[in-house]
Amino acid sequence: MVITAPILMDTLPSAPTIRPATAPAPAATAPAGQAAPAAETLIDIDHVDFFYGQSQALHDVSLQIEDKKVTAFIGPSGCGKSTLLRCLNRMNDLIDGTRVAKGSIKIRGVDIHQADVDVIELRKRVGMVFQKSNPFPKSIYENITFGLRLQGVTNKARLDEVVEKSLRGAALWDEVKDRLNASGLGLSGGQQQRLCIARAIAVEPEVILMDEPCSALDPVATAKVEELIQELRTRFTIVIVTHNMQQAARCSDKTAFFYMGKLIEYADTRNIFTNPANAQTEAYVSGRFG
Amino acid sequence: MEASSPASHLLVNKSRIRLFGLSFDDCIRVFFGGNAIVSIIVLALITYFLFREGAGFFGQNRQNLTVYRQAGLEYIDFIRAQQDDHTALTRYLSDLRLRQFRHYTQEAKLPVADANAKLAVFDDFAGQFGDTVEPIRTLVSDLTEQASAIKEKFTVMEDKKEERRQLMAEGRKGDADRVIITPVNFAEELKPIIGTLPAYKEASAEFSRRIEQVLATAPVLPTPELQVRMDRFKQLTREYLSGFPAVVSHLESWDYAKPVPAVQALTSFIFGREWLTASFWQDWYGVIPLLVGSLMVSAVALLLAVPLGVGAAIYVNQIATPAEQKFIKPGIEFISAIPSVVLGFFGIAVLGQALRALSQASWLSWVPGFPYSERLNILTAGCLLALMAVPTIFTLAEDALNNVPRAFKEASFALGATRLQTVIKIIVPASLSGIISAVLLGLGRVIGETMVVLLCAGNRIAIPDFSAGLAVVTQPVHTMTGIIAQEMGEVVQGSIHYRALFVVGILLFFLSLGINYVAQIVVRRYRISIG
Ligand SMILES: Nc1ncnc2c1ncn2[C@@H]1O[C@H](COP(=O)(O)OP(=O)(O)O)[C@@H](O)[C@H]1O
Ligand SMILES: [Mg+2]
Numbered sequence: 122m123v124i125t126a127p128i129l130m131d132t133l134p135s136a137p138t139i140r141p142a143t144a145p146a147p148a149a150t151a152p153a154g155q156a157a158p159a160a161e162t163l164i165d166i167d168h169v170d171f172f173y174g175q176s177q178a179l180h181d182v183s184l185q186i187e188d189k190k191v192t193a194f195i196g197p198s199g200c201g202k203s204t205l206l207r208c209l210n211r212m213n214d215l216i217d218g219t220r221v222a223k224g225s226i227k228i229r230g231v232d233i234h235q236a237d238v239d240v241i242e243l244r245k246r247v248g249m250v251f252q253k254s255n256p257f258p259k260s261i262y263e264n265i266t267f268g269l270r271l272q273g274v275t276n277k278a279r280l281d282e283v284v285e286k287s288l289r290g291a292a293l294w295d296e297v298k299d300r301l302n303a304s305g306l307g308l309s310g311g312q313q314q315r316l317c318i319a320r321a322i323a324v325e326p327e328v329i330l331m332d333e334p335c336s337a338l339d340p341v342a343t344a345k346v347e348e349l350i351q352e353l354r355t356r357f358t359i360v361i362v363t364h365n366m367q368q369a370a371r372c373s374d375k376t377a378f379f380y381m382g383k384l385i386e387y388a389d390t391r392n393i394f395t396n397p398a399n400a401q402t403e404a405y406v407s408g409r410f411g
Numbered sequence: 412m413e414a415s416s417p418a419s420h421l422l423v424n425k426s427r428i429r430l431f432g433l434s435f436d437d438c439i440r441v442f443f444g445g446n447a448i449v450s451i452i453v454l455a456l457i458t459y460f461l462f463r464e465g466a467g468f469f470g471q472n473r474q475n476l477t478v479y480r481q482a483g484l485e486y487i488d489f490i491r492a493q494q495d496d497h498t499a500l501t502r503y504l505s506d507l508r509l510r511q512f513r514h515y516t517q518e519a520k521l522p523v524a525d526a527n528a529k530l531a532v533f534d535d536f537a538g539q540f541g542d543t544v545e546p547i548r549t550l551v552s553d554l555t556e557q558a559s560a561i562k563e564k565f566t567v568m569e570d571k572k573e574e575r576r577q578l579m580a581e582g583r584k585g586d587a588d589r590v591i592i593t594p595v596n597f598a599e600e601l602k603p604i605i606g607t608l609p610a611y612k613e614a615s616a617e618f619s620r621r622i623e624q625v626l627a628t629a630p631v632l633p634t635p636e637l638q639v640r641m642d643r644f645k646q647l648t649r650e651y652l653s654g655f656p657a658v659v660s661h662l663e664s665w666d667y668a669k670p671v672p673a674v675q676a677l678t679s680f681i682f683g684r685e686w687l688t689a690s691f692w693q694d695w696y697g698v699i700p701l702l703v704g705s706l707m708v709s710a711v712a713l714l715l716a717v718p719l720g721v722g723a724a725i726y727v728n729q730i731a732t733p734a735e736q737k738f739i740k741p742g743i744e745f746i747s748a749i750p751s752v753v754l755g756f757f758g759i760a761v762l763g764q765a766l767r768a769l770s771q772a773s774w775l776s777w778v779p780g781f782p783y784s785e786r787l788n789i790l791t792a793g794c795l796l797a798l799m800a801v802p803t804i805f806t807l808a809e810d811a812l813n814n815v816p817r818a819f820k821e822a823s824f825a826l827g828a829t830r831l832q833t834v835i836k837i838i839v840p841a842s843l844s845g846i847i848s849a850v851l852l853g854l855g856r857v858i859g860e861t862m863v864v865l866l867c868a869g870n871r872i873a874i875p876d877f878s879a880g881l882a883v884v885t886q887p888v889h890t891m892t893g894i895i896a897q898e899m900g901e902v903v904q905g906s907i908h909y910r911a912l913f914v915v916g917i918l919l920f921f922l923s924l925g926i927n928y929v930a931q932i933v934v935r936r937y938r939i940s941i942g
Contacts, residue, residue, distance in 0.1 A: 215824060217733070245827035255818035258841050267836070268826040317822070324826060 160187035163328065163358050164209060168224035171204055173216070178204045180382045181224070186328075186375075191350060191359045193369035193390065196379035197405070202362040205379070206330050209233075209360065210247040211240050228328075245272070248321035252333040254313035256305030256320070261288075261297055264305045264316060268324035283323050290356075291319035292349050311342025318349060322357070329353065331361040335368065347372055366406055370394050378402045458920075465917045468910035472696060473676035475907055479693050481597045481667050482562040483604045487554045488693075489661050490611065494551055496651055497544045503647065504537040507632075507640055514634060532630045539628070543621040546614035554604055559691065561600045568595055601667055608662060615659065619652055680914060686872050686894070688908050696911040698918060700874045704789075704888030707875060708864055709857045711793025711884055712800055716857075717850055719797065720804030724846075727805075728812040729834050740809075747802040755866030758795045763787055763867060766794070770885070780882025785869055789884045792868035796860055800853040807852060811845020812838060844933045851930035855923050861892035868893060891915050 164186040171179035178201045186192050194202040204213070208226060211233060213219045225232045233243055245268070256264050265284045266274075274280060284301065288294040293315045297308070305316050314334055321329055331350075335343040350359060350372050363369050369376050370390060377387040378399075386393065386402040397403045433441065479485050508530060515526035571592045578587035626648060632638045683697015727739050763786040770781040815838050823833040839846070869887020872894070877883050895912050902909040 210825060212821065212825060215821070241827045241829060244825055249822075249825035251818060251821065251825075253818060255816070255822045257819055257822065257837060267823070267828075271826065271828050271832055271836075320822075320826070 160190065162186070163188040163228065164360075165227040165230075166205070166208075166224070167227070169205075169208065169221055169226060170223040171201075171208060171213075172218075172220050172222050173204075174218040177222075178382050179208075182379075182382075182384045183224070184377055184384055184387045186358065186360060188358055189355065190374040191354050191361060191372055193373035193376045194360065194362045194379060195364075195366065195369050195376060195405070196385075198364070200379040201382040202379055203332050204382075206332055206360060206362050209328070209330055210244050210249055212244075212249065214240065245324055246326050247328045247330060248324065248326035250314070250317050250321050250329065250331040250334050253337055254310060254317050256308070256313050256316050258304065258306055260302045261305050261308075261316060262301040264320050265323045267320065272324070287319040287323040290322050290353070291315045292345065292352070293319055309342070311338050311345060314338060314342070314346060315349065318346070318353075322353070326357065328358045328360065331359065333362050333364055336364060343368075366394070366408070378405060380405070461913060461917055461920060465910060465913035467905075468680075468696075468907065468914045469673075469676040471907035471910060472680065473671055473673060475694060475696075476671045476675060476679060478562065478565055480669070480671060481601075482565060483554075483558045483601050483667065484562065484693050486601075486604060486662065486665050486667075487551065487558050489658055489665070490547065490554070491551050493615075493655070493658050494544055494547050496654075497547075500644070500648060500651060501537070501541045503644055504540060507637070507644065508533060508537060510640070511632065511637060514637065519633075529633075533632075536625065536628060536630055539625045540622070543618055543625060547618050550607065550611060550614055554607065555692070557604055561595070561597070564593070564595045564600070568592055597667055611662065612659060615655055619655055622648065622652060680911070684874060686889075688898070694908070696907070696914075698891070698915060700872050701889055701891045701894050701915065702918070703874050704868065705858055705864075705890040705892065707789050707884070707888060708792045708796060708868055708890060709854060711789055712796035712857045713850065713854055715794060715797035716800035716804055716853055720801045720849070720853065721808050721846055723801070724805050724808035724812055724849075725834055725839070728809050729838060730830065743805050744802050746798060751799065751860060751862040752866075754795050754798065755863045758791055758863060758867035759787065762794060763791045766791055779880055780885035783882075783885035785885065785887050787867050787869040788887045789868065789875065792864045792890075793884065795863045795867055796857045799860060799863065800857045803856045804849050804853040807849030808842075808846045811842040811849060814845065815841045844936055848930040848933040851926050851933065855926040855930070858926070859892065859919065859923055861896050864890045865893040865896050870897070891919050895919075 162185040166182055166184050166186070169179055169182045170177060171182075182201075182205060194206065196202055207213045208221065209228075221234055226234065228243075228247070231238065257267065259267075262284055265287050266280045269280060269283060274283075285294060285298075288297060293312060296312060297303075297316075305313065308316060314337075318329075318334070335346050338346065347368065350361070353359060354374075361369075361372065363372075373390045375388065376390045376393040378385045378393065378397075378401075380401055386397060386399045388398070392398075393402060394406055397406060511530060511533065512526055515521045515529055516523060519526075521529070571590050575587045575590040575592065578584075578590065626645060629641060629645060632641050680696055680698055682699065683695055684699045685695040685697045686700050687693070687695040723739065723743060727736050731739060767783065767786045769775060770778070770783050775781050819837050819841055820833055823837045828836070868890055870889045870893060871887040872889045875883045875886040875888055879886070895915055898908070899912055902912065
């Protein structure tokens with residue numbers, strides 16, 4: 122089953138209407154940080170300033186990410202999309218000298234930067250897929266079960282079940298079911314990225330963060346991953362960073378546009394692309410800079 | 412440039428510097444290429460030299476073994492082996508006495524005098540058993556003298572031949588002719604020795620009879636556990652006795668003229684359990700004691716160096732703060748700057764002493780082999796070699812860890828792994844082959860190291876007694892590198908001993924080569940697996 126990009130283009134713009142809780146999307150909702158009233162807020166980013174050592178990468182960013190929606194971060198390179206994304210599961214902790222200088226990030230009302238928050242638990246609940254696919258140099262099976270084994274699951278039947286479910290969930294099962302014990306590094310680029318998605322969903326997170334998951338893939342593989350995102354949106358809250366405006370338009374419910382570390386505009390995807398409130402947003406989405 | 416048109420001006424080679432008709436570029440090429448070739452030529456020369464000097468060994472060793480046979484030494488050693496086996500049995504009895512003594516003094520809490528009194532019967536038995544060998548012993552010592560005399564005659568003849576050869580080479584034919592060479596007629600010389608066969612048979616029968624008699628008087632020992640050992644002794648003795656006919660048939664079928672197979676010159680080196688030089692009886696060039704010594708010392712060194720080196724590498728690469736890294740890395744790498752003779756000196760003066768003192772601490776007496784008295788032994792040398800291997804293992808393992816893509820680490824953390832889980836389950840497996848090759852190169856470093864083992868391994872040429880279990884590491888050994896360094900300066904150039912040392916060198920060379928080769932294969936596989 123190969124779905125080509127043009128078909129996706131046709132089907133996807135109508136996708137938001139399938140879902141019940143979409144805001145009516147009038148132009149007036151344009152100002153940043155304004156959540157759609159009917160949707161439940163999962164992640165509340167509140168006036169965040171972020172620093173790499175002395176250099177500030179995020180300036181007073183506020184936005185609410187809604188539950189079981191796809192939120193896209195767009196903006197020119199270096200504007201802080203990845204930085205914000207990596208704040209959400211505290212991956213920035215791994216870099217020396219980083220800090221959130223001001224503001225807070227709350228997931229279901231819990232401030233994730235508080236001292237008593239268990240980072241390990243946080244990362245189990247907020248999974249991540251990286252720009253460059255990075256399966257472990259282990260078998261496909263071991264890749265998927267890695268997270269569960271960390272949590273102490275050893276029951277073979279349960280692991281088998283999760284492997285199948287995750288691979289089906291990542292639309293990879295049919296391609297790899299006969300070689301689960303082969304190395305994950307032996308798969309094609311697109312398959313590797315879907316393996317990484319399967320690995321992330323195997324631990325049943327609430328949120329999946331994706332940092333330009335398709336930037337290293339060819340168009341066919343990209344289409345598959347985008348299709349997968351459509352399937353995952355019912356079960357997970359997805360935050361996706363993308364460089365590709367069409368991708369944001371096709372896949373996401375809401376879009377946040379960043380520029381120079383500031384959130385410029387955050388609104389329903391349709392509005393951002395058809396009727397942006399901000400001149401900079403307009404210039405960017407219409408391809409005049411970026 | 413006075414070129415006429417701009418186009419031809421471009422085509423003219425502007426380089427005016429020429430040496431022997433070569434342009435500047437060519438000179439540079441020759442310079443670098445030359446350097447590479449020089450190192451390869453030197454390597455080839457070393458290999459050639461090593462083999463040229465070593466190859467002569469096998470001919471000489473065969474000659475050595477032939478004389479051993481022709482002068483009747485081999486014949487006598489059959490009987491001597493019988494005597495030695497008997498000595499081993501008496502040692503078993505001494506050990507048994509010690510155990511009984513301990514039983515009486517420690518468990519039964521008897522005073523020493525009483526314990527000795529209780530052992531009187533046993534001592535009598537052991538003494539009688541020891542005396543049974545007398546007839547054989549007398550025979551062997553007589554024969555030894557005769558055979559030595561034959562060998563001596565042969566040696567004199569060889570010396571005279573050599574002297575004449577040298578005089579001829581100097582052109583002094585007259586002097587050369589005056590050198591008298593008395594050929595040795597082995598068949599004739601051996602007659603008296605072989606003639607003792609009936610006497611031997613008689614002595615052997617007498618020996619066997621006496622043992623049977625003494626064995627019948629074996630006392631019953633106080634505990635079942637000791638009695639089991641006594642029964643074992645009886646069984647060993649019976650096995651010993653049942654081997655007597657074989658000795659006789661060996662002696663009967665022995666033929667001084669039977670040629671020594673060429674391959675034995677090699678096998679007696681590779682599998683020889685004795686390295687015995689400048690002995691009055693027979694020299695043996697068996698590499699096993701040295702090989703085992705080298706391997707034991709290396710094994711102890713690796714056992715210590717691998718956890719230290721790899722552990723430090725993991726810490727520095729994965730856990731340490733940049734400040735710690737700045738301090739630890741040069742620190743460890745500095746160890747390799749210490750001259751090995753200084754380390755050896757330190758080993759003798761400090762480490763050997765300290766370890767021995769530690770071994771004598773009463774609270775450590777449960778450690779196998781503790782307390783021990785030999786200050787210089789496998790353990791001391793192993794500890795120092797470990798210190799020398801740590802920088803190699805550390806640096807290479809750290810490189811391997813560094814080569815693990817950061818993405819693996821991030822993916823692992825993003826799945827909720829702790830730092831420790833990430834290191835154990837992702838980083839180390841991903842760099843495992845790199846780490847293995849680091850360990851192998853560390854092994855290569857250790858096996859080739861000379862100064863430290865020469866100074867600290869104790870230099871006793873004997874296969875360590877493995878029946879001691881782990882305590883074997885407290886025994887002194889000699890090593891392949893150590894023996895070369897120690898004996899090379901003293902041997903006569905071109906002698907069999909000199910060549911034997913070269914063959915040890917060749918073996919060492921192949922060992923290092925093999926280790927490096929395996930390490931390279933592992934590294935190549937590792938590059939592929941990271942993909
Ligand atoms: N590890 C880092 N150390 C220092 N500065 C960084 C680091 N990562 C990113 N930055 C800086 O932070 C800013 C935002 O980067 P990033 O979030 O990666 O941008 P984007 O993903 O939008 O392209 C950039 O100016 C970048 O140079
Ligand atoms: Mg980025």
